[in-house]
Amino acid sequence: MIDSPSASDEWFTEAFARAPIMAILRGMGVERSLELAGVAWDLGIDAVEVPIQSDEDRDALAAVVAAGRERGKQVGAGTIIDDETVQLAAEAGAAFTVSPGFDIDVVRASEAAGMPSLPGVATATEVQLARLAGLRWLKAFPASVLGTEWFTTMRGPFPDINFIATGGMNARNAPQFLAAGVRVVAVGSALADPEELARLAEVMPR
Numbered sequence: 001m002i003d004s005p006s007a008s009d010e011w012f013t014e015a016f017a018r019a020p021i022m023a024i025l026r027g028m029g030v031e032r033s034l035e036l037a038g039v040a041w042d043l044g045i046d047a048v049e050v051p052i053q054s055d056e057d058r059d060a061l062a063a064v065v066a067a068g069r070e071r072g073k074q075v076g077a078g079t080i081i082d083d084e085t086v087q088l089a090a091e092a093g094a095a096f097t098v099s100p101g102f103d104i105d106v107v108r109a110s111e112a113a114g115m116p117s118l119p120g121v122a123t124a125t126e127v128q129l130a131r132l133a134g135l136r137w138l139k140a141f142p143a144s145v146l147g148t149e150w151f152t153t154m155r156g157p158f159p160d161i162n163f164i165a166t167g168g169m170n171a172r173n174a175p176q177f178l179a180a181g182v183r184v185v186a187v188g189s190a191l192a193d194p195e196e197l198a199r200l201a202e203v204m205p206r
Contacts (some may be wrong), residue, residue: 006134008107008116011096013137014124015047015074017095021179022047022164022186023038024078025064033060033087034067041073043197044204049098049186051078052085054199058092065093076118078100086110098166100141101142118164124145127158137162140182144168148180155181 016022022038023190025033025048037048048068049062061077068075074095080086081099086106089097090113097110102119110117120141121127130138140146143165153161166186174185185203190196 006111006136008096008111008118009134009136009162010082011116012118015096016162016164016184019045019047020182020184021045021174021200021203022049022166022184023191024049024051024166024186024188025060026051026078026188027053027057028060029056030060030063033064037064037067037075039191039197041068041071043191043201046073047076047184048073049076049078052088052092055077058088061089061094062092065095069093077115078105080110080117082106083109086113086115089113089115098139100139102130102138104129107133107135118167124154124157125145127154127161131158132160136160137164137183138164139164139186142167143177143185144173148176151177151180151182171203172195174200174203 023045026151050064052058065075076096077089077094078098080097086109096116098118100120102121107117118139120139140163162183164184165182169185169187
């Protein structure tokens, strides 16, 4: 029996309603993370993710969460792979979690802590299992390795799945992935490059 879409999906549908871009601030430290989060928000990117793999990352997440609260923005925690990182994300005030792979226990733990979960997938089997769990928003990782044809092919059996392309994404290849049916492209270093930033602006809705 296929579950109906979960509360996580309703949250992500609203979160990505304004822009097809998500910002990932990986390993940038507190000051740089705050700076680039501001750049993302100024550009109109609402969804910002800070992966947490070190004490410094957790400090950066907490700082960006606080800055986002002042601007009415909700910030997510990335690289959530077990109960411990779910708890760390919750303690830092994260609004949602992102994982590199699909683990239903991590998804449910995150949702139980009040944080919608965005798990990663790379195969039809993982997509199907996630869909059976009621998930309709999934992170495809690593997107640059999977390629645009992966997304156009997956639209056949899974037309109701919303994919966020993550891994190797930038302002130059974002249009191709969006044209292939990707709902959102996740970028990181592009926010720090003026030329890339100008290209990202062209991808944003007008």
